[in-house]
Amino acid sequence: xxxxxxxxxxxxxxxxxxxxxxxxxxxxxxxxxxxxxxxxxxxxxxxxxxxxxxxxxxxxxxxxxxxxxxxxxxxxxxxxxxxxxxxxxxxxxxxxxxxxxxxxxxxxxxxxxxxxxxxxxxxxxxxxxxxxxxxxxxxxxxxxxxxxxxxxxxxxxxxxxxxxxxxxxxxxxxxxxxxxxxxxxxxxxxxxxxxxxxxxxxxxxxxxxxxxxxxxxxxxxxxxxxxxxxxxxxxxxxxxxxxxxxxxxxxxxxxxxxxxxxxxxxxxxxxxxxxxxxxxxxxxxxxxxxxxxxxxxxxxxxxxx
Amino acid sequence: xxxxxxxxxxxxxxxxxxxxxxxxxxxxxxxxxxxxxxxxxxxxxxxxxxxxxxxxxxxxxxxxxxxxxxxxxxxxxxxxxxxxxxxxxxxxxxxxxxxxxxxxxxxxxxxxxxxxxxxxxxxxxxxxxxxxxxxxxxxxxxxxxxxxxxxxxxxxxxxxxxxxxxxxxxxxxxxxxxxxxxxxxxxxxxxxxxxxxxxxxxxxxxxxxxxxxxxxxxxxxxxxxxxxxxxxxxxxxxxxxxxxxxxxxxxxxxxxxxxxxxxxxxxxxxxxxxxxxxxxxxxxxxxxxxxxxxxxxxxxxxxxxxxxxxxxxxxxxxxxxxxxxxxxxxxxxxxxxxxxxxxxxxxxxxxxxxxxxxxxxxxxxxxxxxxxxxxxxxxxxxxxxxxxxxxxxxx
Numbered sequence: 158x159x160x161x162x163x164x165x166x167x168x169x170x171x172x173x174x175x176x177x178x179x180x181x182x183x184x185x186x187x188x189x190x191x192x193x194x195x196x197x198x199x200x201x202x203x204x205x206x207x208x209x210x211x212x213x214x215x216x217x218x219x220x221x222x223x224x225x226x227x228x229x230x231x232x233x234x235x236x237x238x239x240x241x242x243x244x245x246x247x248x249x250x251x252x253x254x255x256x257x258x259x260x261x262x263x264x265x266x267x268x269x270x271x272x273x274x275x276x277x278x279x280x281x282x283x284x285x286x287x288x289x290x291x292x293x294x295x296x297x298x299x300x301x302x303x304x305x306x307x308x309x310x311x312x313x314x315x316x317x318x319x320x321x322x323x324x325x326x327x328x329x330x331x332x333x334x335x336x337x338x339x340x341x342x343x344x345x346x347x348x349x350x351x352x353x354x355x356x357x358x359x360x361x362x363x364x365x366x367x368x369x370x371x372x373x374x375x376x377x378x379x380x381x382x383x384x385x386x387x388x389x390x391x392x393x394x395x396x397x398x399x400x401x402x403x404x405x406x407x408x409x410x411x412x413x414x415x416x417x418x419x420x421x422x423x424x425x426x427x428x429x430x431x432x433x434x435x436x437x438x439x440x441x442x443x444x445x446x447x448x449x450x451x452x453x454x455x456x457x458x459x460x461x462x
Numbered sequence: 463x464x465x466x467x468x469x470x471x472x473x474x475x476x477x478x479x480x481x482x483x484x485x486x487x488x489x490x491x492x493x494x495x496x497x498x499x500x501x502x503x504x505x506x507x508x509x510x511x512x513x514x515x516x517x518x519x520x521x522x523x524x525x526x527x528x529x530x531x532x533x534x535x536x537x538x539x540x541x542x543x544x545x546x547x548x549x550x551x552x553x554x555x556x557x558x559x560x561x562x563x564x565x566x567x568x569x570x571x572x573x574x575x576x577x578x579x580x581x582x583x584x585x586x587x588x589x590x591x592x593x594x595x596x597x598x599x600x601x602x603x604x605x606x607x608x609x610x611x612x613x614x615x616x617x618x619x620x621x622x623x624x625x626x627x628x629x630x631x632x633x634x635x636x637x638x639x640x641x642x643x644x645x646x647x648x649x650x651x652x653x654x655x656x657x658x659x660x661x662x663x664x665x666x667x668x669x670x671x672x673x674x675x676x677x678x679x680x681x682x683x684x685x686x687x688x689x690x691x692x693x694x695x696x697x698x699x700x701x702x703x704x705x706x707x708x709x710x711x712x713x714x715x716x717x718x719x720x721x722x723x724x725x726x727x728x729x730x731x732x733x734x735x736x737x738x739x740x741x742x743x744x745x746x747x748x749x750x751x752x753x754x755x756x757x758x759x760x761x762x763x764x765x766x767x768x769x770x771x772x773x774x775x776x777x778x779x780x781x782x783x784x785x786x787x788x789x790x791x792x793x794x795x796x797x798x799x800x801x802x803x804x805x806x807x808x809x810x811x812x813x814x815x816x817x818x819x820x821x822x823x824x825x826x827x828x829x830x831x832x833x834x835x836x837x838x839x840x841x842x843x844x845x846x847x848x849x850x851x852x853x854x855x856x857x
Binding site: 184187272319366 | 471518519520521524544547548549550551552554555556558559562563566567569570573626627630631633635639640641642643644645646647648649650651652653654655656657658659660662663664668669671674729733734737738740741783786789790792793796797810811814815818824827828830831832834835838839842
């Protein structure tokens with residue numbers, strides 16, 4: 158055993174070393190960015206369990222630096238001791254939460270319904286509406302994306318006032334549907350054009366009407382895309398602040414408006430603000446973790462042709 | 463709306479629509495249109511005090527309009543059979559968008575050229591070009607527009623970061639699912655929550671973790687440390703003090719405040735671009751890389767000659783959409799700085815928001831918004847045309 162016959166040449170060994178440093182480099186960047194993404198969320202969660210001195214001292218790690226207290230959640234009426242007792246803050250919070258949920262879910266459903274039908278029609282038939290052809294109609298829908306919300310905000314304020322729709326959920330639902338409709342149409346158009354038309358042709362030969370074919374054959378195939386569009390709309394509408402701040406005052410106020418209105422008045426009641434913020438972002442965090450696949454699919458839909 | 467020949471989905475239908483059906487359809491449309499006109503007329507007379515029914519709102523007109531829209535859809539099927547059913551796919555969405563966008567926009571144009579303060583009892587009066595003249599000399603509006611240019615230019619930086627992260631995520635790494643979810647999370651958070659979590663809490667000057675960290679960097683390292691750590695520590699401390707991190711202030715000076723707003727907005731939207739670019743990267747066929755490897759291309763050459771050119775269409779789409787979202791930037795600014803210090807962080811949207819909130823000045827605010835819209839439409843058209851030309855194959 159004097160001479161090893163097969164061995165790595167010098168260049169190969171160098172390669173392994175550089176490969177290793179490359180790995181370290183890649184993972185350290187990834188971990189750094191993951192830290193940047195996650196730390197604010199972590200900070201919010203922990204702050205909601207802190208007492209005043211803990212916040213002042215900047216303690217970060219629970220049980221090691223400080224003992225978690227239910228202070229923030231108690232001020233929301235959501236801690237274990239107060240959950241059974243009546244609490245006006247909690248009722249307020251739940252009302253806003255419920256408003257947000259209804260508005261975002263309804264407008265997303267409406268947008269996905271209207272948008273998928275329109276996208277399906279545009280991907281299958283040639284329309285002519287005055288001078289507008291199919292591509293013009295598509296452009297008309299998508300161009301709504303460019304429209305900045307400020308342009309609509311003040312006219313809607315005045316219109317809603319005269320229609321008595323100010324500070325109602327239905328008014329917000331209609332407006333939110335409008336804002337997410339172009340995105341839904343964009344995603345769904347991509348979905349439908351990837352489904353071969355032979356499927357409907359077979360269904361039509363077998364005696365289904367065009368709407369029958371759409372609802373029983375095409376919709377189930379396009380369902381993942383619809384879920385993606387629905388979730389994206391849900392995210393956008395749940396987080397929407399601008400219209401909600403302008404068009405609601407007491408009855409239909411949504412969660413972001415409540416969070417925003419607390420920041421100014423409450424001074425530095427860190428724990429309760431942290432609890433409130435965290436409660437506001439929690440539903441979407443859960444959705445993101447569970448349905449991450451669909452969200453990515455939805456956003457990727459328009460990107461790759 | 464009519465259907466042309468040459469549909470992708472070709473259907474042969476034998477519709478025999480009886481004259482009765484056709485008549486019923488026509489009757490529905492015109493009948494409901496009459497109801498609509500009649501309601502509008504009565505309401506107009508009522509508001510102008512020619513009639514005294516005392517209707518408080520315009521709700522009846524809204525209901526009449528909805529009725530008319532339904533009848534229009536129904537009549538399409540009645541009078542045109544199978545073709546009508548196809549029109550029914552697009553018609554509801556089109557009607558919805560037209561009534562929600564075109565009508566308010568026209569109405570907005572009327573408001574824009576009038577002096578209308580919701581808090582004053584006078585109501586609306588036309589004032590011609592007065593609002594335009596006021597806008598022309600309003601330094602804060604021009605300042606907000608200038609800020610928007612800055613905010614938009616930062617997208618190049620965001621794009622670079624997003625591209626880099628997407629390339630890393632596309633490589634052979636462990637725990638990809640974890641990283642994907644972690645990177646996606648900022649996009650899920652509401653800008654309002656972000657502005658509290660980061661802007662008000664983490665950037666708090668006295669005990670926010672970021673300012674604490676900066677102060678720690680700027681402090682002199684203790685002399686007990688081994689010299690290997692002590693001297694770099696001193697160096698970092700000097701550098702940090704030179705940056706003024708010993709007493710950090712994030713929203714005091716114009717430049718830093720703007721950078722902070724940019725950073726927070728970038729934080730929430732980098733995942734968006736990253737995911738689009740990642741999808742594009744995954745669509746590039748592996749063979750191209752294998753072939754270039756055989757030809758002896760380095761990683762950097764591969765990126766320049768394969769990845770970047772092939773990603774150009776996706777990149778342009780991602781950047782254009784990002785610009786569109788950026789132009790709506792307002793929530794973070796409204797909640798953290800409300801435009802301050804001295805309008806340095808104002809975006810157009812937040813400026814108009816305050817114009818309404820503080821002064822109830824609907825007329826002037828709407829004019830500013832419409833001017834903004836015109837600028838955006840022109841800029842986006844130019845951009846899209848440029849992008850189109852750029853994307854065309856050169857060989």
